[in-house]
Every structure is written in C-alpha cells, then in structure tokens.
Amino acid sequence: MSALSLEGLARHAWLGRTPSARALRMTLVPAAAAYRAAVGLRNYLYDRGWLAARRVPAWVVSVGNLTVGGTGKTPAALWLAERLAARGHRVGIVARGYRKRRPGPVVVGVEGRALVTAEDGGDEAVMLARRFAGPVVTGKRRHEAAALACARFALDTIVLDDGFQHRALARDADLVLVADDAAADWCLPAGSLREPPGALRRARAVLAVGDAAASVPPGTVVFRGRLAPLAAVRARDGAFHAEPLDALVGRDVVAVAGIARPERLVETLGRLGARVRDVLRFPDHHAYTAADARRIAAAARAGTLVTTEKDLTKLERFPGLEALVALRVDLEVEDEAALLDLLEPAA
Structure with missing residues (x-):
C-alpha cells in the first residue's frame, strides 16, 4: 500500500463519517489509549526533571501544535523569526529536517540562500532558508543543531520549528498553533492528536489559525491569525x-x-x-x-x-x-x- 493511500485510510478512519470508518477507528482506540498514557508518562518525567532537557546559550522559542498535519507551523516560525530579528535579536531557525539524507546537524541556509538541497536538508528547511535572512539549521537532535547554530552564528535567540513535543531541548517559551481539525478527537493512531489538549498548559501562548475554535485550559492566552x-x-x-x-x-x-x-x-x-x-x-x-x-x-x-x-x-x-x-x-x-x-x- 502506498504512503498516500495509508494517509487517506488514516484520515478516513479519524473522521469517522461512515460506519466502516467508525468501526476502524474503534479498533484503534486501545492503541490510542496506550499512546496517550505513554505521552503522559514522558511529559511527567520531563516536568519532574527525571528526563533532562538540554540548554543552549540562547533564548529558545518553540513553535508547534497538538496534531499531525498542517496548521501553519512553518509559516509561523518564519513570521516569529523575522519579527524578533526586526526587534534587534540575532535569530536563527532550528528544525528537524524531516527525511533529510545528510546525517547530523546541517546548516541549510544563510542570508536568504539555501546551501543544500531539500533532499540533504529537508524541504521545509530549504523553503525557510530561501526566505529568512538568518541561519537555518536542521538536525534530528535539535539540541545539537541549536548548539551548532549558537556557536557558529553567535545567536541570542533560537526559533524552534515544530518543537512543542521535542522536549529534549529546553525552551523559554512555547507558541502552540491550533486549527480546525475534525480528526482531533482522539490521540494517535485513532485520531490526529499528538498530545491531549491539556498539554496546552505548557504554552506561553496559543495562536488560533483561521476560524479555529480554541478550547484551551483556563488562563491560557489566545491570539488569532490567518x-x-x-x-x-x-x-x-x-x-x-x-x-x-x-x-x-x-x-x-x-x-x-x-x-x-x-x-x-x-x-x-x-x-x-x-x-x-x-x-x-x-x-x-x-x-x-x-x-x-x-x-x-x-x-x-x-x-x-x-x-x-x-x-x-x-x-x-x-x-x-x-x-x-x-x-x-x-x-x-x-x-x-x-x-x-x-x-x-x-x-
């Protein structure tokens, strides 16, 4: 089965618009419960300090979301990096570089120029490198990529693209995007949630994109964008x-x-x-x-x-x-x- 058909089958099950889709989703609920428990345990260990989050010598702001799929994280990371640079900060963007071929941290671009291909640095990272005037660095281990960016480019601020769940890199603030997603009733694999909505308590601010209804924990600061x-x-x-x-x-x-x-x-x-x-x-x-x-x-x-x-x-x-x-x-x-x-x- 192709990746596209697998994606379509998962979305079909998550939305549950037909009896067969709902039946398929229900078979995935036990796995979703186990996944949610594992995520909760992992977050508990980070919250208690039993799992270590590594720091770099820069202010780190993560841009992320609660679901798989597009909510506008990468445009938001670009927006934030550009605005913080305009306020006088030395800003770099760090991303995972999903499916990149080159191992380890990769300097994807500087000064609005991509230095590597999308295959070597990651497609979203190359797009960012073409648009952002500062450095863009990718690495599966984000703390290594962030440390390299700080050392090589003397940064004082890191914008971490799609980093809300990547808690191995300590951050000073989290911006979490929410968008309309009818599949966000269950955690993976029965739905699109990477974490339950209660995880928004970790966020400094929530950005509701488009017409999304932002259901957030009490005290959470919510902004709107499109x-x-x-x-x-x-x-x-x-x-x-x-x-x-x-x-x-x-x-x-x-x-x-x-x-x-x-x-x-x-x-x-x-x-x-x-x-x-x-x-x-x-x-x-x-x-x-x-x-x-x-x-x-x-x-x-x-x-x-x-x-x-x-x-x-x-x-x-x-x-x-x-x-x-x-x-x-x-x-x-x-x-x-x-x-x-x-x-x-x-x-």
Missing part, C-alpha cells in the same frame, strides 16, 4: 522569484500538493479566483521521482501548474517543470505586538 496568500513564486537560477498573484486570477490551474492537507491549497486557489481543473495529490514530504515529474508535466494540458513552496524546493530540479508556480503564504497575526512581547527575550 494564513494569507502573498505571491506567486517561480524557481529560476537557483532562487525563488515572487510575482503578483494577479497572474492566477481567472486562470485554469492544476494543483500539485505533497502536503498533509492538500484541500487547503485548493481552497486558497479558489478564493483567489483561479479555476482548479485537477488536483495531483502526493504524500506529505514526498520524495518526487522523474516519473512523478512527467506525470505533473503532462497535467499542464489542463491548466497552469500550481504547487506549494515546500514542494517547489523538490520539483524545481526536474526538466519540463520550468513553468511550475508556487503559492506563497504568510501568517498575519492580530495584535502581533502583544504576542511578540510575550515571546521575546527579556531586556
């Missing part, structure tokens, strides 16, 4: 070049998405006024092949090919996809100054 389309992006000469969104308005397009929630790309294109004629779905963090590229190129007969920036980092190398366009999105936050005040290092 992901907004910013530009159309093309890859040329090893760099991304932004163009106005007007080029997509009224156009026939084919959406190409290797992300957790491809429907969000489709919905955004529709709101922009593009006519989505077809959708090519691939698993999240998909490693594209030449055969995939040929399939995508053939689909251009139905309209302009539009993908995500994360996917473009992996597809730009294939011949025949020179016309591929990526939709760039940015995070917009209400009362952003107040949120930054909560997350910023103390003066």
Whole structure:
C-alpha cells in the first residue's frame, strides 16, 4: 500500500463519517489509549526533571501544535523569526529536517540562500532558508543543531520549528498553533492528536489559525491569525522569484500538493479566483521521482501548474517543470505586538 493511500485510510478512519470508518477507528482506540498514557508518562518525567532537557546559550522559542498535519507551523516560525530579528535579536531557525539524507546537524541556509538541497536538508528547511535572512539549521537532535547554530552564528535567540513535543531541548517559551481539525478527537493512531489538549498548559501562548475554535485550559492566552496568500513564486537560477498573484486570477490551474492537507491549497486557489481543473495529490514530504515529474508535466494540458513552496524546493530540479508556480503564504497575526512581547527575550 502506498504512503498516500495509508494517509487517506488514516484520515478516513479519524473522521469517522461512515460506519466502516467508525468501526476502524474503534479498533484503534486501545492503541490510542496506550499512546496517550505513554505521552503522559514522558511529559511527567520531563516536568519532574527525571528526563533532562538540554540548554543552549540562547533564548529558545518553540513553535508547534497538538496534531499531525498542517496548521501553519512553518509559516509561523518564519513570521516569529523575522519579527524578533526586526526587534534587534540575532535569530536563527532550528528544525528537524524531516527525511533529510545528510546525517547530523546541517546548516541549510544563510542570508536568504539555501546551501543544500531539500533532499540533504529537508524541504521545509530549504523553503525557510530561501526566505529568512538568518541561519537555518536542521538536525534530528535539535539540541545539537541549536548548539551548532549558537556557536557558529553567535545567536541570542533560537526559533524552534515544530518543537512543542521535542522536549529534549529546553525552551523559554512555547507558541502552540491550533486549527480546525475534525480528526482531533482522539490521540494517535485513532485520531490526529499528538498530545491531549491539556498539554496546552505548557504554552506561553496559543495562536488560533483561521476560524479555529480554541478550547484551551483556563488562563491560557489566545491570539488569532490567518494564513494569507502573498505571491506567486517561480524557481529560476537557483532562487525563488515572487510575482503578483494577479497572474492566477481567472486562470485554469492544476494543483500539485505533497502536503498533509492538500484541500487547503485548493481552497486558497479558489478564493483567489483561479479555476482548479485537477488536483495531483502526493504524500506529505514526498520524495518526487522523474516519473512523478512527467506525470505533473503532462497535467499542464489542463491548466497552469500550481504547487506549494515546500514542494517547489523538490520539483524545481526536474526538466519540463520550468513553468511550475508556487503559492506563497504568510501568517498575519492580530495584535502581533502583544504576542511578540510575550515571546521575546527579556531586556
């Protein structure tokens, strides 16, 4: 069974919209209970100090969520890093670099330039490196990547992308994103929750993205934000070049998405006024092949090919996809100054 069909089967079970889906989900409930107990024990051990969290010589702010799949963590990490840098801090971004081939910590980019490929550094990290003026470093062991970033670039602030559950690196503040997710009634594998909602007590602040209803523990500070389309992006000469969104308005397009929630790309294109004629779905963090590229190129007969920036980092190398366009999105936050005040290092 392919990764895409496994993802679809899991989502089908989690949503429970048919009797067969609900029956499948119920078979997973005992495993979900065991998973939740294991997560609770792990957090208890960290809270008591029996599992050690390693510190680095910088203020660490984690950006994360409670569920698997896309809530906008990476755009939020970029937003936070840019805003803290604008306030005068020496900021770097540290991420896991999911599915990267190169072992150990990897300096993915500096000064808005990617130094490695998505295959070596991770697709989201390369996307961040193309957009952020500071260093981007990846590593499965985030404390090693953060220590390298601090030593090499003299940072005073680390933004940890997708780090809420990675407690081995001590942090000074957690920003947790929540978004509408009908599958978030159960922990894995019966639902999409990595942790139960009570884990939000660890958060300095919660950011509700879009129209999400934020059900949070008492005393939790909640802000609101949304992901907004910013530009159309093309890859040329090893760099991304932004163009106005007007080029997509009224156009026939084919959406190409290797992300957790491809429907969000489709919905955004529709709101922009593009006519989505077809959708090519691939698993999240998909490693594209030449055969995939040929399939995508053939689909251009139905309209302009539009993908995500994360996917473009992996597809730009294939011949025949020179016309591929990526939709760039940015995070917009209400009362952003107040949120930054909560997350910023103390003066």
